[in-house]
Amino acid sequence: MSGAEDGATPATSTSAAPDGSAAPGAPRAAGRRRGRPAGSGAERGPATRERILETARALFAERGYEKTSVRAIARGAEVDQALVHHYFGTKEGVFSAAVAVTAGPVAERIAALGPLDPGRIGEEFTRAFLRVWEDPATRTPLLAVVRSALTHETAARIFREFIAGQLLSRLAGALPAEDAELRTELAAAQLVGTVLLRYVLRIPPLATTDPDTLVRQLAPVVQHHLTGAPLPAG
Numbered sequence: 351m352s353g354a355e356d357g358a359t360p361a362t363s364t365s366a367a368p369d370g371s372a373a374p375g376a377p378r379a380a381g382r383r384r385g386r387p388a389g390s391g392a393e394r395g396p397a398t399r400e401r402i403l404e405t406a407r408a409l410f411a412e413r414g415y416e417k418t419s420v421r422a423i424a425r426g427a428e429v430d431q432a433l434v435h436h437y438f439g440t441k442e443g444v445f446s447a448a449v450a451v452t453a454g455p456v457a458e459r460i461a462a463l464g465p466l467d468p469g470r471i472g473e474e475f476t477r478a479f480l481r482v483w484e485d486p487a488t489r490t491p492l493l494a495v496v497r498s499a500l501t502h503e504t505a506a507r508i509f510r511e512f513i514a515g516q517l518l519s520r521l522a523g524a525l526p527a528e529d530a531e532l533r534t535e536l537a538a539a540q541l542v543g544t545v546l547l548r549y550v551l552r553i554p555p556l557a558t559t560d561p562d563t564l565v566r567q568l569a570p571v572v573q574h575h576l577t578g579a580p581l582p583a584g
Contacts, residue, residue, distance in 0.1 A: 457520065
């Protein structure tokens with residue numbers, strides 16, 4: 351009885367054609383469509399880009415910047431490495447995009463304040479900044495970015511450039527002072543230091559203090575840095 355009759359799969363030649371391609375009739379590699387390299391064509395699109403970015407953010411959070419590779423990002427997103435390079439260029443590009451997405455809510459919160467009242471700018475800025483950190487949905491990815499920035503110079507530079515260009519510049523533009531940039535950075539240093547002690551190092555009692563109490567304590571200092579207003583006595 352022939353192989354075809356007893357249910358066996360007929361033998362097929364796997365010899366290559368002269369140009370190196372598979373000969374006609376050769377079996378195709380599993381999961382690969384003829385004439386379409388992995389991770390291209392129909393797989394390209396906004397959904398694929400977002401999947402790569404979400405995977406990258408998770409890996410940066412888990413491993414940090416230095417230990418996260420483009421290969422690992424591609425593997426986690428189930429795409430070819432070429433697609434990662436197509437959308438983001440290098441690992442720096444991926445991290446830069448992750449920072450923009452992660453820290454975006456902070457910039458959006460500040461932008462949503464609209465025209466700032468000079469007499470209340472310290473309180474409004476402090477409350478908006480801390481509100482983003484109090485929300486677990488935004489705090490978790492922000493912590494991942496901050497930890498990478500604290501442990502790797504390239505990550506720190508990317509994070510610094512975003513904060514200076516997208517966040518501090520907006521706030522400085524609302525101040526009439528000639529040294530608005532310095533004032534803004536001093537105010538930000540006050541709040542970033544609070545964030546590091548409260549959410550990263552978790553040092554009590556700062557880590558457990560009610561957010562409204564923090565705003566009341568911090569706002570006058572931030573107001574002083576931004577506008578030069580005198581600090582409350584005592």
